[in-house]
Structure formats: C-alpha cells, structure tokens
Amino acid sequence: xxxxxxxxxxxxxxxxxxxxPAIAVGAVAEERVSVATQWQLMWWRFRRHRLAxxxxxxxxxxxxxxxxxxxxxxxxxxxxxxxxxxxRPQPIRWFDEGRFAPHVYGFSGRRDPMTFKRVYTPDPAKKxxxxxxxxxxxxxxxxxxxxxxxxxxxxxxxAEETLFLLGTDEQGRDLWSRLMYGTRTSLTIGLxxxxxxxxxxxxxxxxxxxxxxxxxxxxxxxxxxxRSIPTIPLWMGLAAALPNDWTILQVYFAITLIISLIGWxxxxxxxxxxxxxxxxxxxxxxxxxxxxxxxxxxxSHMVPSFLSHIIAxxxxxxxxxxxxxxxxxFLGLGLRPPAISWGVLLxxxxxxxxxxxxxWLLMPAIPVTVVILALNFMGDGLRxxxxxxx
Amino acid sequence: xxxxxxxxxxxxxxxxxxxxxxxxxxxxYIAQMSGSGSYVSEQEAQALREQYGLNRPMYVxxxxxxxxxxxxxxxxxxxxxxxVADVIGDRLWLTMIVSLSAIVVTWVLALPIGIYSAVxxxxxxxxxxxxxxxxxxxxxxxxxxxxxxxxxxxxxxxNVGGLFSPGFAEAPWSLAKAWDLTLHLPLPALIxxxxxxxxxxxxxxxxxxxxxxxxxxxxxxxxxxxxxxxILKYPVRVALxxxxxxxxxxxxxxxxxxxxxxxxxxxxTVGPLLLRALVAQDMFLAGTIVLLLGVMTxxxxxxxxxxxxxxxxxxxxxxxx
Numbered sequence: 240x241x242x243x244x245x246x247x248x249x250x251x252x253x254x255x256x257x258x259x260p261a262i263a264v265g266a267v268a269e270e271r272v273s274v275a276t277q278w279q280l281m282w283w284r285f286r287r288h289r290l291a292x293x294x295x296x297x298x299x300x301x302x303x304x305x306x307x308x309x310x311x312x313x314x315x316x317x318x319x320x321x322x323x324x325x326x327r328p329q330p331i332r333w334f335d336e337g338r339f340a341p342h343v344y345g346f347s348g349r350r351d352p353m354t355f356k357r358v359y360t361p362d363p364a365k366k367x368x369x370x371x372x373x374x375x376x377x378x379x380x381x382x383x384x385x386x387x388x389x390x391x392x393x394x395x396x397x398a399e400e401t402l403f404l405l406g407t408d409e410q411g412r413d414l415w416s417r418l419m420y421g422t423r424t425s426l427t428i429g430l431x432x433x434x435x436x437x438x439x440x441x442x443x444x445x446x447x448x449x450x451x452x453x454x455x456x457x458x459x460x461x462x463x464x465x466r467s468i469p470t471i472p473l474w475m476g477l478a479a480a481l482p483n484d485w486t487i488l489q490v491y492f493a494i495t496l497i498i499s500l501i502g503w504x505x506x507x508x509x510x511x512x513x514x515x516x517x518x519x520x521x522x523x524x525x526x527x528x529x530x531x532x533x534x535x536x537x538x539s540h541m542v543p544s545f546l547s548h549i550i551a552x553x554x555x556x557x558x559x560x561x562x563x564x565x566x567x568x569f570l571g572l573g574l575r576p577p578a579i580s581w582g583v584l585l586x587x588x589x590x591x592x593x594x595x596x597x598x599w600l601l602m603p604a605i606p607v608t609v610v611i612l613a614l615n616f617m618g619d620g621l622r623x624x625x626x627x628x629x
Numbered sequence: 630x631x632x633x634x635x636x637x638x639x640x641x642x643x644x645x646x647x648x649x650x651x652x653x654x655x656x657x658y659i660a661q662m663s664g665s666g667s668y669v670s671e672q673e674a675q676a677l678r679e680q681y682g683l684n685r686p687m688y689v690x691x692x693x694x695x696x697x698x699x700x701x702x703x704x705x706x707x708x709x710x711x712x713v714a715d716v717i718g719d720r721l722w723l724t725m726i727v728s729l730s731a732i733v734v735t736w737v738l739a740l741p742i743g744i745y746s747a748v749x750x751x752x753x754x755x756x757x758x759x760x761x762x763x764x765x766x767x768x769x770x771x772x773x774x775x776x777x778x779x780x781x782x783x784x785x786x787x788n789v790g791g792l793f794s795p796g797f798a799e800a801p802w803s804l805a806k807a808w809d810l811t812l813h814l815p816l817p818a819l820i821x822x823x824x825x826x827x828x829x830x831x832x833x834x835x836x837x838x839x840x841x842x843x844x845x846x847x848x849x850x851x852x853x854x855x856x857x858x859x860i861l862k863y864p865v866r867v868a869l870x871x872x873x874x875x876x877x878x879x880x881x882x883x884x885x886x887x888x889x890x891x892x893x894x895x896x897x898t899v900g901p902l903l904l905r906a907l908v909a910q911d912m913f914l915a916g917t918i919v920l921l922l923g924v925m926t927x928x929x930x931x932x933x934x935x936x937x938x939x940x941x942x943x944x945x946x947x948x949x950x
Binding site (some may be wrong): 463469480571598611612 | 631634635638639642643646649763764766767768769771772775776778779782783878881882884885886888889892893903904907908910915916918919922923926927930
C-alpha cells in the first residue's frame with residue numbers, strides 16, 4: 240500500500256502533541272500516549288487520516304439510509320403508473336414570491352402524436368408545497384413502529400403522483416424512492432456477504448496459519464486456484480442456475496452466498512499472515528511456557544492483536560462484494576425485479592437508446608461510486624491505523 | 630503444476646455449471662423438439678439418455694465430457710442448432726485480443742505515470758494520478774462504459790460501441806478488417822484497463838518510492854550519473870518486478886470485466902454469447918465458454934510467470950536452491 244501519501248510512521252507519536260508550548264506539555268502528551276490503550280491509539284491515528292474520516296462519515300450516512308430507507312423514500316418504490324413514465328427529474332423551487340416556501344409545480348402529460356413519446360409540461364399555476372414529515376405510504380419504522388410519516392413529501396397530495404426528485408423510470412416509479420430501497424439491498428448484501436466470507440476466511444486462513452505444513456500448502460494452492468479463475472463468468476453460471484420460482488429472499492441469500500464464495504481468499508490471506516507472524520512473537524511463547532492451552536492463546540492473546548487487521552481487511556472487502564452484486568444484477572442474473580438494488584436500477588440504463596432518452600436513469604451510478612470510494616478510503620485508513628505501534 | 634490443477638478445477642466448475650439447472654440435455658432437447666412441433670416419446674428419450682450416457686453416475690459423465698472436450702467436441706448449442714465450436718468461432722479470439730490489448734494499455738499507461746508519480750511525489754500530476762487511481766478503484770468497468778457511451782452520444786453524437794464498422798462486421802477476415810478492428814480497439818481496451826492501470830500506478834509508485842530512498846540511488850547520483858539514468862537504469866528495473874507478476878491477477882480480472890463491458894458496448898466477444906446461453910439454459914455452450922475463458926486465463930498467467938522468471942534473476946537463483 241502507498242504509505243507515503245500520508246506521512247506518519249515513526250513521527251506519529253511525537254506529532255500527537257502540539258510542538259510549540261514547551262516541554263511540559265509534550266511530556267504530558269507523551270504520558271497520555273504511553274498509557275493509552277491499543278484501541279485509543281488506533282482511533283487517534285485513524286482520526287488524523289482525513290480522507291478516511293470523510294469516508295467513514297459517508298459510510299455511516301449510507302448505512303443510515305439502509306436503516307431509514309422507507310422513511311427517506313416518499314413514494315412507494317413499486318407503485319408504477321404508465322401515465323408518468325420517464326418523467327425528468329423535477330426541480331424543487333425554494334422560494335415563492337420572495338418567501339421561503341419550497342414547492343414543486345404540477346404537470347400535465349400527453350403523448351406526442353409524432354414521436355409517441357410522452358411529453359410533460361410543468362404547470363406553474365399549480366404549486367404544490369413540499370413539507371417535512373409528510374404523510375405517505377404506510378410502513379414500519381425500523382421494522383417495528385407502524386407509521387406513514389416520511390422525511391418529506393407533498394402536503395395535501397399523494398407524493399407518488401406529484402413529487403419526482405430524480406425523475407421516474409419507464410414504468411413510472413419514482414427513482415429517488417427506489418434508490419433509497421436499492422441502497423438498502425445493495426449495502427446489506429455487502430455486509431452479509433462479507434460476514435460469510437469472513438467466516439470462511441478466518442476458518443481456512445486460521446487453520447492454514449496455525450497448523451502450517453501440508454494443510455497450509457493445500458489451502459494456499461486452493462486460494463491461488465480460486466484467484467486465478469475469472470469470477471464474473473463463474474458467478475454468471477452459478478447465478479443463472481437459480482430456479483426461476485425462488486422468492487426474492489431466497490435469491491438474495493443465494494446471490495450473497497455465490498459472491499462470498501469468491502471473496503474469502505483475501506481475508507484468508509490476511510488471517511494466515513497474522514497467525515504466522517504472531518506465532519513467532521515472544522508474548523505468545525511466554526504464554527505457551529506459562530502453560531496456556533492453545534484455545535486460550537488464540538482467543539485471549541492472538542485474536543485481540545490481529546482483530547484490527549481483520550476489521551480493516553473486512554472493510555476493504557465490502558466494496559468488492561457490492562460491485563459484484565451490482566454487476567450481476569446489472570446483467571439480469573443477480574437480484575430480479577421486483578427486488579430493488581443498485582444493479583437492478585442500473586439495468587434500466589443498459590443501452591444507448593434509454594440513456595439518450597432518459598439519462599437520469601444513470602443516476603444510481605453516483606451513489607455506487609461514492610459509497611465504494613468511501614469504503615475504500617475508510618478501509619485504507621483502518622489498515623494504516625490497525626498497527627498503532629508500527 | 631498449479632496451472633494443471635487450476636485447469637482441472639475450472640473444468641469441474643464448468644461441468645457443475647452445465648449440470649446445475651434442473652433436467653439434462655435430453656430434457657432441453659425434448660423441449661426444443663416439441664417447441665418446433667415434433668414429439669419425442671418416453672422410450673426415445675430413454676434411448677437417447679442411454680446413448681449419451683446421461684443415466685450414468687456423475688463422475689463418469691464428467692470423464693466422458695472431458696474426453697469429448699479433449700477431442701475438440703464441445704457438444705451442441707441447442708438454441709443455435711449448431712456445434713458449440715461453430716457458434717463460438719471468432720468470438721474467443723476477439724475476447725483474447727480485447728483482453729490482451731487492455732493489459733497492454735494498462736502497462737503502457739501505468740509505467741510512465743507510475744514513474745512520474747514517484748519521482749515527482751506530491752506534485753500536481755501526482756495528485757491527479759492518485760485521484761484517477763481512486764476513481765479507477767471505485768468505478769466498476771461497466772459503469773465507466775455506460776458513462777463514456779453516454780458522453781460519446783450526447784457530446785460527439787457517435788456510438789462508441791462495437792469492434793467493427795458496420796460494413797466489416799460480417800465480412801471475412803482481411804487486412805482492411807484487421808485495421809478496422811485496430812481502430813475500434815483502444816476505447817474498450819482503455820475502459821477495461823482503467824481499474825488495473827489505477828492499481829498498477831499505485832503499486833509501482835509505492836515500490837519505486839521505496840527503491841528511490843535506498844543508498845545505491847544516492848551513490849549513483851553522487852557519482853554524477855544523469856538523473857534519467859539514475860532512475861531508469863536501476864530503481865525502475867527493480868520496481869518493475871511486481872509489475873510483471875500482476876498479470877497473474879490482472880488477467881482473470883480483465884477477462885471477467887470484458888464479459889460485462891462487451892455487453893454494454895456490444896462487442897462481439899464471448900460475453901454476450903455467454904449471457905444469452907445462460908438465460909436460455911443452453912448449458913453446453915455456457916459451460917464451454919466458462920471452460921475456455923478459464924483455460925485462457927490460466928495459460929496467460931503461466932506465460933506471465935515465465936516472463937517474470939526471465940526478467941528477475943533473483944527468482945531464478947531462488948528456484949535453483
């Protein structure tokens with residue numbers, strides 16, 4: 240990894256203290272450093288990595304969307320209506336005659352007799368006020384509390400019929416609301432997939448690093464083989480074999496499983512490397528000499544000292560998972576409608592015709608890019624912070 | 630050795646993919662026959678299964694299939710009613726050409742940019758390269774293809790897809806056609822190679838930075854070697870090794886990417902064919918494509934290992950010990 244982009248290394252501890260006000264302050268800070276726990280040190284170092292912090296904030300926001308998707312959406316993501324297909328994104332007008340009063344214009348649509356495209360004309364006379372905490376479709380907040388309040392909506396009208404922040408797709412479904420739900424699906428797939436990979440990776444990498452010898456060789460060869468297989472054709476083959484009559488949930492888990500089957504190798508490599516290097520450490524030998532059993536050594540001595548590395552590697556594995564799901568669904572082999580994910584959304588922008596007519600369908604590419612970048616930055620920062628004594 | 634193991638693993642996976650969907654070749658055949666109006670009786674079906682060995686245990690079927698494959702017989706592509714080898718035809722070569730040119734583009738771009746980035750660390754150019762690198766990391770190739778296609782259409786009003794001009798698509802191979810292909814190749818290669826380029830720049834930059842701090846560089850400079858020589862003669866050469874060994878994982882990645890990018894850009898590679906075969910459950914075609922892509926990748930990786938051996942004397946020495 241490119242370490243020199245954020246100069247740290249040996250100077251990190253020294254620069255924790257402000258240099259100017261005399262030695263006394265420096266000494267206090269030094270003491271603070273020397274008594275700080277490992278996790279505190281890591282946090283201090285992570286905090287100094289500005290890109291990683293930005294990434295972490297974005298990731299947190301994205302996962303907030305996952306939790307509150309139905310609250311943030313204002314329209315039922317499945318409510319389709321041919322009468323409003325392929326509406327352009329609709330601007331919110333913030334001021335009305337000098338006063339702050341966010342509103343959108345009503346519109347009327349008709350079919351152009353020449354091109355057969357639907358044309359929409361905004362109607363400035365029909366002003367629809369946009370309000371916070373408006374009523375909309377019913378859902379359960381956090382899966383528990385039944386409610387029909389949404390972050391925003393249109394007063395005195397159904398949001399499904401009037402508000403289109405990001406436009407609509409061919410079937411007249413609101414893209415903003417679908418994007419919220421898609422974020423939920425895609426990001427949870429990333430998490431679930433990475434959990435499965437983690438289990439596989441830790442188990443196999445751990446065994447490999449712990450026992451060494453033939454077991455190690457075999458597992459390493461398996462990893463090399465898996466890594467040298469082009470993944471997308473393989474996933475496509477496996478995903479295409481899923482029965483057509485499976486429910487959304489079954490497909491969801493099957494896809495997650497398929498994706499995680501490939502993603503574990505990197506994690507296994509990290510775990511193995513940690514095991515190998517820790518095995519040589521003096522404190523492990525001390526524990527052995529003191530008569531600790533192997534389980535105890537692993538659980539209370541080794542795991543705490545490589546946990547941070549695993550967290551970093553896991554964070555870096557999530558983007559791959561998300562891209563995989565997005566690619567598969569984009570091809571139509573992953574999640575299938577009515578499931579909504581980033582890939583399913585992007586599928587509608589698959590060919591040049593639809594891109595030319597309705598470029599806003601490409602909009603989901605922006606959150607995909609931003610979230611993946613954020614996860615990568617965060618993972619980079621975590622990896623650098625993972626070993627605060629380095 | 631590993632290459633052989635990998636090939637076997639890939640062939641098993643390809644076979645699994647063929648076997649996975651419910652029903653077998655004969656079920657599909659019957660469905661196809663009844664689709665065209667003819668009828669296959671239960672006895673006939675049974676006889677056919679007997680003849681193709683479909684009622685034998687799985688591993689026997691696998692060995693039989695491998696035997697057929699080894700003789701270049703990949704079975705029938707049901708949907709097309711032609712042998713699989715016919716259907717794939719040129720497409721495999723085109724896939725290979727596209728993938729290889731992506732790797733060439735990756736190298737040609739990453740080498741100078743990486744060196745520049747390391748030598749002029751923290752310069753504006755370095756920041757631009759780093760930024761591009763991060764974007765390359767975050768944008769899946771198919772999304773890049775979509776965006777480029779969109780801008781190509783709106784800004785320049787050209788359709789950037791395809792590998793051939795309309796006149797050449799069906800024409801037999803000729804010099805003119807090859808030239809046409811060469812003209813169409815750079816864009817898909819660039820799209821496919823972008824992520825890899827980004828990665829390689831980062832790797833090369835980090836390696837070269839490590840090398841540049843070593844005493845021998847200072848010595849060389851102190852002795853009055855020109856800056857160009859100081860950098861290009863030794864540190865770059867050392868930093869280059871990971872470069873070559875990256876083909877090993879770059880190739881599976883690029884081949885993977887070529888499938889999905891081909892779909893977006895409409896390239897006549899095996900990608901669209903594979904997708905169609907999978908959707909239609911034309912399993913022999915799909916399995917064969919997966920197998921051939923896998924083998925192609927393994928061979929490529931193997932060649933890159935040989936290349937590495939040739940470039941880096943240290944590996945040769947270690948191997949001898």
